Amino acid sequence: MDLALILSAMGCWLAASVLALTRLPGGRLYIGLGLLGAGLALGGATHTLIHGQVSQMQFQFWGAAVCLELDALSAAFILPLQVVVGLGCVYASTYWPASTPRTGTFVRFFYALLATALTAVFICRQGMIFLVAWELMAISAFFLVGTEHERPEVRRSSWIYLVSTHTGTLCLIALVVLLFRHTGSLLWSGMPTPGTHANAGEIVILLVAILGFTFKAGAFPLHFWLPGAHAGAPSHISAVLSAVMLKSGVYGILRISSLLPPVPHLGGILMILGGITALYGVACALAQRDYKRLLAYSSVENIGIIFMGIGLGWTGRALGNPWLAALGFGGAILHVWNHAFFKSLLFFGAGSVLHATGTRELHALGGLGKRMPITTLAILPGVMAVSALPPFNGFVSEWFLYRGFFASLLHDSPWWAVLAIFALALTGGLAGVAFAKFFGFLFLGEPHSAAAEHAHDPGPSMWVPMAILGAICLFMSLGSPLLLPLLDRVVSVLAPGSPELLAAGLGRDLSFLSGMSILLIAMGAGAFLWLRRSHSVPERPGTWDCGYAAPTARMQYTADSFSDGWSALFPMVKTRVRRIRAIFPGRTTFHTGFQDAVGDAWLAPRIDRLATRLLRFRRLQRGYLSIYILYILIALVAVFLWMLVRRRLLG
Amino acid sequence: MFCDFLLALAFLTNFSLAVSGRINKVIQMAVFQGVLLGLMPIAMGLGRHFHILLMALAAIVVKGWLIPFLFRRAFKEAKIQREVDPYISYPASLILCALGTGLSLLMAQHLPLPPDTPHPLLLPASMATLFTGCLLLVSRKKAITQVVGYLVLENGIYLFGLLLVEEMPLLVETGILLDLFVGIFIMGIVIHHISAAFDSMDTHNLSKLKD
Numbered sequence: 039m040d041l042a043l044i045l046s047a048m049g050c051w052l053a054a055s056v057l058a059l060t061r062l063p064g065g066r067l068y069i070g071l072g073l074l075g076a077g078l079a080l081g082g083a084t085h086t087l088i089h090g091q092v093s094q095m096q097f098q099f100w101g102a103a104v105c106l107e108l109d110a111l112s113a114a115f116i117l118p119l120q121v122v123v124g125l126g127c128v129y130a131s132t133y134w135p136a137s138t139p140r141t142g143t144f145v146r147f148f149y150a151l152l153a154t155a156l157t158a159v160f161i162c163r164q165g166m167i168f169l170v171a172w173e174l175m176a177i178s179a180f181f182l183v184g185t186e187h188e189r190p191e192v193r194r195s196s197w198i199y200l201v202s203t204h205t206g207t208l209c210l211i212a213l214v215v216l217l218f219r220h221t222g223s224l225l226w227s228g229m230p231t232p233g234t235h236a237n238a239g240e241i242v243i244l245l246v247a248i249l250g251f252t253f254k255a256g257a258f259p260l261h262f263w264l265p266g267a268h269a270g271a272p273s274h275i276s277a278v279l280s281a282v283m284l285k286s287g288v289y290g291i292l293r294i295s296s297l298l299p300p301v302p303h304l305g306g307i308l309m310i311l312g313g314i315t316a317l318y319g320v321a322c323a324l325a326q327r328d329y330k331r332l333l334a335y336s337s338v339e340n341i342g343i344i345f346m347g348i349g350l351g352w353t354g355r356a357l358g359n360p361w362l363a364a365l366g367f368g369g370a371i372l373h374v375w376n377h378a379f380f381k382s383l384l385f386f387g388a389g390s391v392l393h394a395t396g397t398r399e400l401h402a403l404g405g406l407g408k409r410m411p412i413t414t415l416a417i418l419p420g421v422m423a424v425s426a427l428p429p430f431n432g433f434v435s436e437w438f439l440y441r442g443f444f445a446s447l448l449h450d451s452p453w454w455a456v457l458a459i460f461a462l463a464l465t466g467g468l469a470g471v472a473f474a475k476f477f478g479f480l481f482l483g484e485p486h487s488a489a490a491e492h493a494h495d496p497g498p499s500m501w502v503p504m505a506i507l508g509a510i511c512l513f514m515s516l517g518s519p520l521l522l523p524l525l526d527r528v529v530s531v532l533a534p535g536s537p538e539l540l541a542a543g544l545g546r547d548l549s550f551l552s553g554m555s556i557l558l559i560a561m562g563a564g565a566f567l568w569l570r571r572s573h574s575v576p577e578r579p580g581t582w583d584c585g586y587a588a589p590t591a592r593m594q595y596t597a598d599s600f601s602d603g604w605s606a607l608f609p610m611v612k613t614r615v616r617r618i619r620a621i622f623p624g625r626t627t628f629h630t631g632f633q634d635a636v637g638d639a640w641l642a643p644r645i646d647r648l649a650t651r652l653l654r655f656r657r658l659q660r661g662y663l664s665i666y667i668l669y670i671l672i673a674l675v676a677v678f679l680w681m682l683v684r685r686r687l688l689g
Numbered sequence: 690m691f692c693d694f695l696l697a698l699a700f701l702t703n704f705s706l707a708v709s710g711r712i713n714k715v716i717q718m719a720v721f722q723g724v725l726l727g728l729m730p731i732a733m734g735l736g737r738h739f740h741i742l743l744m745a746l747a748a749i750v751v752k753g754w755l756i757p758f759l760f761r762r763a764f765k766e767a768k769i770q771r772e773v774d775p776y777i778s779y780p781a782s783l784i785l786c787a788l789g790t791g792l793s794l795l796m797a798q799h800l801p802l803p804p805d806t807p808h809p810l811l812l813p814a815s816m817a818t819l820f821t822g823c824l825l826l827v828s829r830k831k832a833i834t835q836v837v838g839y840l841v842l843e844n845g846i847y848l849f850g851l852l853l854v855e856e857m858p859l860l861v862e863t864g865i866l867l868d869l870f871v872g873i874f875i876m877g878i879v880i881h882h883i884s885a886a887f888d889s890m891d892t893h894n895l896s897k898l899k900d
Binding site: 661 | 776792795796826828892893
């Protein structure tokens with residue numbers, strides 16, 4: 039029943055993509071189909087999460103058994119997916135309308151196809167079909183990333199994306215084959231027998247799965263394709279890629295690990311990997327000047343946090359400690375939801391700013407708070423949530439993880455748990471700084487350029503989705519006790535045998551937290567009203583007066599000077615200053631640039647060198663047919679001679 | 690007996706192909722070889738199989754009439770008489786061809802074949818013809834001589850096919866013949882375009898097309 043809802047939702051999205059292709063003037067119908075699909079799938083996923091029933095469908099396809107299955111884990115990923123793609127569809131009707139020259143139809147077609155493929159990825163339980171859905175998702179995302187292919191940097195990042203996603207797929211093909219040899223069937227079903235530990239073959243399968251899916255999830259050091267691809271795509275696409283598509287990698291890791299018995303120590307390793315990813319991502323986010331790249335790096339950070347949660351869950355599973363497993367997996371899933379909502383909100387907000395000003399440079403903006411008040415107000419929950427500040431949802435999922443780490447300290451105090459607590463705390467703090475930069479230099483102060491001066495708020499079809507997402511962020515925090523039973527269902531898929539632990543163990547915590555949050559909001563609102571009543575400022579002075587007689591906007595702090603205090607954190611930033619020598623120096627220049635430690639600094643020069651070396655083989659291409667036939671002839675004669683010689687040599 | 694005679698003639702045609710510089714003569718030799726090999730199945734006493742007979746007839750018609758017809762058309766267009774300056778000179782070609790023939794005789798002894806093959810010369814002849822075809826393709830500059838090389842190459846394949854003719858389905862033979870016809874047809878078009886674009890038939894000019 040629930041699976042039928044999901045399948046009909048996929049049908050709606052597919053119909054929408056076909057509709058986009060036909061070039062009929064069906065803008066309303068397209069959005070209608072998209073929203074219908076999202077609604078149907080949300081219904082199915084929510085029902086599955088509440089009742090915890092598994093709905094399954096098996097049939098034969100080309101002589102192989104195929105299984106589609108909707109369980110709580112799939113539903114947990116379909117839920118944020120459909121919210122984001124549904125709202126993104128509405129958002130795009132103004133942001134990237136069908137009438138956009140050349141790319142309007144193209145974007146709508148691949149957007150709907152991506153929504154279909156992503157939904158399929160989450161319900162396919164057979165190796166081959168999963169790979170097909172996975173490739174469909176990767177390819178449609180590639181076309182969406184390359185939407186503005188006339189810009190060289192977009193072209194470059196879309197190629198990098200394509201190469202790295204296919205390298206990941208290569209690992210996944212190996213994974214499907216290995217799983218087939220392990221279980222004797224292409225179907226991904228069944229649970230490991232409880233109490234066993236993984237043997238060598240199963241560890242290899244799990245490692246291959248981690249490698250392949252990490253390419254998609256974008257954890258360090260396989261994140262190098264992510265910032266360029268997510269920053270270069272149109273903003274509603276970036277929202278879907280960042281908020282949902284990265285999670286397909288997380289889903290894959292969780293799904294494969296749920297089929298295999300637990301591996302001791304792997305949880306700790308994943309937790310360390312997650313910690314490095316989170317710290318690296320947030321340090322890079324802090325160093326960015328392009329606000330969409332900043333958001334993209336923040337996605338790397340959040341993937342790191344999710345990986346830390348999964349690592350904690352695996353540790354709990356391997357130690358046979360259901361409480362740790364529940365906290366880890368529950369925190370990871372909740373953070374998947376939270377990140378999906380606040381990151382899509384942030385990307386929608388970034389899209390509104392880009393739409394209004396046409397620039398992605400933090401340096402050129404500022405003072406948008408007065409010019410775009412609705413956008414500012416709508417994006418604020420996202421900024422607070424990504425910095426893990428109460429009363430928004432990012433805080434709640436990190437609370438799970440902190441509880442888990444402290445609980446594991448109480449049990450057998452492994453050293454990585456201490457490290458993880460530090461990493462998580464540092465990440466949260468730095469994320470706060472990075473987003474203070476994001477928010478401050480976009481919306482506060484005075485405009486740095488004419489582009490920001492004439493900005494204005496977008497229409498309701500753009501801000502309503504943002505407002506809905508902001509409300510969801512708030513609700514997920516205030517209503518977090520209500521989410522606990524749902525999380526328990528997901529945890530029971532990932533770590534069987536721990537029913538209702540979260541609802542029993544964390545219910546009081548979260549009720550207290552949401553009570554405090556409500557109190558905080560009430561106090562804040564009261565203070566705001568009281569201040570407005572008592573003080574009425576007749577005329578507001580400019581933000582950056584600073585006592586100057588004639589200040590200009592260029593005297594303001596820049597985003598770089600703001601993050602300069604943390605520059606010890608990023609060796610990736612290269613500064614080039616020309617020395618000033620003379621007493622009356624002439625004009626001089628100053629240049630800073632950001633280099634990703636893996637992608638730009640390590641990988642790119644090596645690939646360039648390899649390409650130069652391979653260029654030598656160009657000499658073989660002479661342009662004469664005769665030469666090519668000569669190659670064939672030489673090869674043929676050589677094979678024959680080898681046959682003769684081999685007979686003599688080896689008898 | 691007659692069969693060995695035909696094969697010896699095929700060897701001789703190979704040598705003659707390797708040295709002749711007149712395009713007219715090269716074409717004549719290749720067509721002659723084609724018809725010669727078309728007669729092979731009958732000489733081998735395979736006339737009792739109707740489909741092989743039909744196949745041989747088709748080969749003779751295509752190689753003896755259709756392909757020369759296409760060649761004459763391309764030839765008229767090209768207005769050249771001789772291949773003046775090949776990549777490998779004629780004496781050197783002859784020596785290479787002789788080496789290739791020797792090598793094929795050597796190699797034929799070492800190929801795993803059914804032990805009671807009635808025609809021991811068939812395999813070396815086919816390989817020598819293949820080699821000569823490749824040599825022509827590699828060493829000549831003019832497009833039309835290269836097409837002849839392709840034709841000779843196909844003759845070698847046809848000869849090789851005769852070894853297995855009783856096991857090989859008709860479809861494969863027909864496929865090869867069709868392949869040959871289409872290949873030469875397309876090359877005729879290419880020749881036309883080369884001579885129209887560069888005012889010569891030299892494939893040397895095509896190297897400008899590489900990226």
